[in-house]
Each structure stands twice: as C-alpha cells, then as structure tokens.
Amino acid sequence: MSYDRLLLIVAVLIVALAYTLARPQEFVLSDVANKTMCPIEVEINENVDRIPRRIKFLKCAARPNKLCSEHHISHGCCKQHHHAFVTECVEIYDWVQVTFKGSDAPKAIKVPVGCTCLIEETTVAGEVP
Template sequence: MSSEKYIFIASVCVVAIFVSRSTAGPAPKVVNIEDVLNRTVCPFKVDIDINEDRVPRRIKMIRCAEQPNHWCRANAIPDHECCHHKHSNHEMECVEVRDKALVYYKSSDRTDYMDVTVGCTCMIGTVNTVHAGS
C-alpha cells in the first residue's frame, strides 16, 4: 500500500474521532461511590455477596438504606423536597434497581442468572385514588 493511502486512512480516522467527540453531549460527572453514599436523595448501603462456589466469587449489591430520608431530615429539608412523599396526583419513593448477572457455579458446572441489586433511586409514580361514591 502506498504512503498516500496510509495518510488518507489516518486522516479519515482522525476526522471520524473528531466528529464523534464533537456530536456527543458533555461527559457525565464521575464520582466515587464512597463520596455519594449518603448524599443522595435516596441513600444506599453497599453489601458484598460472597459465594466461594460461584464465579465471580464477590458481587457488590447496592441497596436502599433502611431509613432513606435520614439525610434530608438531618439537614432540615422538608419531606416534600425529598423522596418518599405523596402528592395529589403522584408519589415519590426510593426503590431498588435490579438486574441479572450471569454467574458460574463450579460444583455443579453450570451457569445461571442471579438477581443483583445495582442501585437505589427515587421514582415518580401515579397515585391510584379511589373516590367515594364512584
């Protein structure tokens, strides 16, 4: 291959990288888990599920804290500004987010899917109201 072809291919790659970066939105802010542990609207706790027979042996579970509003209360933030409140047409609640992880069990030489709790977030839902006389 001639040097002109190499230069052309390299130029196309540089342009493609530039275009892909310029059309993408701003990069998301990255924060360590320890820094956000109880500074979120829905505080969470981190549990490690260990099973010596499983690959991976250790799986991190990120679950909602038992009292998700303790940070809000400690900082005098009204309940209606934190998660876990009901309004006339919607409610907000801290919920655990789950996903499935493929794991391998050595003793039975099989793979299986395991439910893994990957986070805790504030979700908005509608309130099902029942009116008297309806």
Template sequence: MSRCLIIVFIFLFVAAAYVLARPQKEFVLSDVANKTMCPIEVEINDNPDRIPRRIKYLKCAARPNKLCSERHIQHGCCRQHHHAFVTECVEIYDWVQVTFKGQDAPQAIKVPVGCTCLIEETTAAAEVR
C-alpha cells in the first residue's frame, strides 16, 4: 500500500513540475489593445464619491477599422460587407458592483469591458415589380 502512495506522490510531483515549467503566455493590455480586429480605447472613469473610485472602461475605438486600412487587411471586421452578412465592432458590457458615499446598499453599473466583431446576418430583398 505504501509503495502505491509513493508512486502516486512521485507522479503528482512530476506533473506539478511540468505544469510550472511550461512557458506561460501573458499579454499586457497596452500591448494588444490596438492589434485586434476591433481595437479598444481605455478610459479611466474616476468618481471620488464611489467605491471603487476608479473603473477602467474598455471601449471600441472611435475608428475601429483604422488598423485594417493601415495594414490592407480584407477579412473579418475589416471587410464590413459580405454577401451573406454585415460585420461591425461592438462593445461588450458587464456589471460592476459599486457603492456611493452616503448609501449603504451597493448597486450595479454597466461598464464596457471590451470590443468584439459581431456578425449580423442579412437577407436579400425581394424583387420589386
């Protein structure tokens, strides 16, 4: 029985060492914010009467397809019209719990947390006679 426990322990130790030794991919927001099909702009919303005081808003860039035109990319959200669908960059939202000074109960506020390429299907119009 103890031999079995030793084998299990050795296996777990080797597995943990392997996982920890693997290189981890980490991306910093400032490095990737404008290298996506739908670039973002980071805005810090500061309200001294709120906890948390500062909330990071990640909004769609004013000109989301600037990267596409600069690099001559013709796919995804870079080509906004296709025969079967239309693509556009849209903001993604989440709810953040905040508390305002003088209030006991927290409340949720809607915060933009990113920007993604959305596909909207289109249909051909019927022929007009």
C-alpha cells in the first residue's frame, strides 16, 4: 500500500470521526427531565373536544430541590436564600393554538413548557414609623 493511499484513508477516518462527534445528540425527555436544578413533571392534558386532543404540559416538580439534597448541591436554585436575592423554580409558559369542536375560531391557551431558576432581588425593609 502506498504512503499516499494510507494518508488518504487516515484523512477519511478523521473526517468521519469528526462528523460523528459533531452531530447533535438526541435526548429523550424522560432521560433528562429531572437532571436539572429545576426538574419537571410531564403531564398529558387530554380534552376530547379539543384539537389537538392531547397536549404535553411540562410543569415544575412538586419538590424541585429533591435533586439538590440527593446530590448534595448547594448553589443556584438549590440554595433558596442568598444575601441579596431569593431563587425559586418557576414555570415557563407559551401559547398554543387550539380549536374546540363546534367552533371554527381558533383559541390560544397558555401551556407550561418548562421550568427554570429565577432570581428575585430583595431589599431590606426600612424602619416603620
């Protein structure tokens, strides 16, 4: 085998490896849903009189800091109170267009699509006269 041919094979293998590593990875929602600072609970909202009939609601978990205590994490939303601000997990919403049976007009409904850590600044109250 010639040196040029071997070099070409190595170059093709490097390009193929780079392409494979650069491809975006696909994640399954159930695999990553509760590995964030603000884990979510997935709820299927079903209404037989609505199109679409089923809508996936991604809500903040009832106990968002359970993950923190299990893994001994003490930053971000895991540490609820800081000096100048309070952190909390809050739901993120979006609007989804739906149509109800018997109605031709579409309607927008508010749907929870995730959960994120929110920082709320706080101030010390002054003296009350």
